[in-house]
Amino acid sequence: YGIYSVLFISIFLVGLSVGSFINVLVDRLPVKGDVLKDRSKCNHCKKKLGFFELIPLLSYFALKGKCKTCKKPISEVYPFTELAAGVLFVLSLLRFVHILDPYSLTSIFSVLGLSALVGLFLSIFLFFAVYDVLYMEVSDRYAIPISISMVIINIGLLAYSLILKE
Secondary structure, eight states: OHHHHHHHHHHHHHHHHHHHHHHHHHHHTTTTOOTTTSOOBOTTTOOBOOGGGGSTTHHHHHTTTBOTTTOOBOOTHHHHHHHHHHHHHHHHHHHHGGGOOTTOHHHHHHHHHHHHHHHHHHHHHHHHHHHHHHHOOOOHHHHHHHHHHHHHHHHHHHHHHHHHHO
């Protein structure tokens, strides 16, 4: 069970990090902020966040949902998005763990990579869902083609996993 625990914890942590990045995108895209160069800051007092304030999910609970500096509440959207992404990544690993040979590094990295890829694709849905809930700006012009693409991609991944199983 050791390798399985390591894989599930690892993929969950990757998912939390992706969820944190989704929060960055959701915050900065509407105001045309730079998603790679700008530092994260409190939405109220504008103080730049330190390293420990940026740890996905844990920092929210450690700070009791309030800014370290101004003590104003941090939106519940942040931990929800991070947790949702973590869960999506774990679910993607659950989808492929049946083809895992725990004694083969190639198998371990293949399953982990495939799960991460599916988790990233599912995270695109999460991004659009969170963005749409907060800003109501995602039109059907974008949502429908993305949905169709995701269905096609998931069918391809399902077929790929069935081929690997044989």
